Amino acid sequence: MKIAFICDPLDGFKIYKDSTYAMMTEAARRGHAIHVFQHKDMAFEGGKVVANISRVTLTGDPVDWYRREVPQEQDLTAFDAILERTDPPFNMEYIYATYLLELAQQQGARIFNKPEAIRSFNEKLAIAQFPHYITPTLVSSDAARVRAFHDEHRDIILKPLDGMGGAGIFRVMDDALNLGSIIETLTDNGRQTIMVQRYIPEITQGDKRILLIGGQVVPYCLARIPQGTEIRGNLAVGGVGVAHEISARDREMGEALAPVLLKRGLLLVGLDAIGDYMTELNVTSPTCFQEIRQQTGFDVAAMFVNALEKHADAWNS
Structure with a gap:
């Protein structure tokens, strides 16, 4: 497969924990060709959506980890899969990008997650569609x-x-x-x-990231546990990530939502939960692949690429 990642600049990746890097590594291991570009590289011109896209080769070196070829303008329909992995903020530029990607999809491009679904699922507000699972x-x-x-x-x-x-x-x-x-x-x-x-008092036990991939639930989650007097478990503010098997309640929520969200165009979702309650549905660039694999041995990236290979051909049907 010829796969393009829409992602933030590669120089900013922390590859020891970056989920996009894990996806790239697994895809490359299987012989898929890896390409990258950013939202700013896209344009609508001549009736089609194009972008300046670079082929990337992974070196395996933990510091000098990639080689990037000179970007070339390519039609987005030239790829077997395009993965939207740009981090928020979800601002107007992000929304404009989803409009361009939706045009490309209408012309035949295969984009994961679907741009309309990303735009429709505000990561906080989306939980209101499932009120029986929220506080x-x-x-x-x-x-x-x-x-x-x-x-x-x-x-x-x-x-x-x-x-x-x-x-x-x-x-x-x-x-x-x-x-x-x-x-x-x-x-x-x-x-x-x-x-x-x-x-939700159970925040002391962690803000859990439960991954839904291809309509299935990853059997392990990452509990991001607040430290000291902090109420937030986010890794970005010092929370400590502890991976463990998902609970019966987490599985219930995941199995109820995963096939519904897949039908709506969301191949990958990060369901966040505290205690027995869902708190967010992350659809832009869900993370925690590497932490789960490092602590449990479960290869989340392999499960993701399996789902990508399975759904790519029929994604727009």
Whole structure:
């Protein structure tokens, strides 16, 4: 297969933990040709979507890990699979990229995850489509509604809808300390919609990343455990990742959602859960492949490339 990865600059990869690198390594091991480009490299011209795309060879060296050829303009339909692996922020440039990729898909390009699905599944708001799996949740920009939610639940989490890596997350407990200031800041005085949820005490046991691949559930998850007085388990803010087998409840959620999400064009999803509750559905560039493999021996990248090979031919049908 000829595979193109839409990803952030290769020089910024931390290959000891990068899931995109794990995908590339497994695909290359099987003899697939690896190519890369970025959103900014795409253009619609002459009635088709093209991009300046480079062939990449992996060296196996942990420092000087790749060789990149001079980019050439290519039609996106020339590839057997195109993998969207660009990290958020999910801003307007990201959305414009999904529109271009959707045009390419209509012309025959095979894009994973499907661009319309990425655009439709806000990683925070998407959980509202499955209300029986979530903790009490409010989505609003109305300060009065947020205050009423706190009055009811007394211990809440507030977060922006466009954050990643734990940025902008606040906990307000029974004393409501700084609630007004936090609401003003996160909502920009009522101009920005936010998410508010009842606090889940099981966060002390970890914010679990459960991977759904090709309609199936990876049997191990990575629990990202907060450290010290921190309420966030995100690895980006110092959480420690501990891999273990998924629980019966995690499996129940995963098996219920995985085939539904696959039908909607999502080959790979990172379902986040705290305790028995789903908290996010990550669809842009889900991670934790390497941490799970390193700690359990389960090869997530191999499962992913298996699914990619299985679904590539029929992806647009």
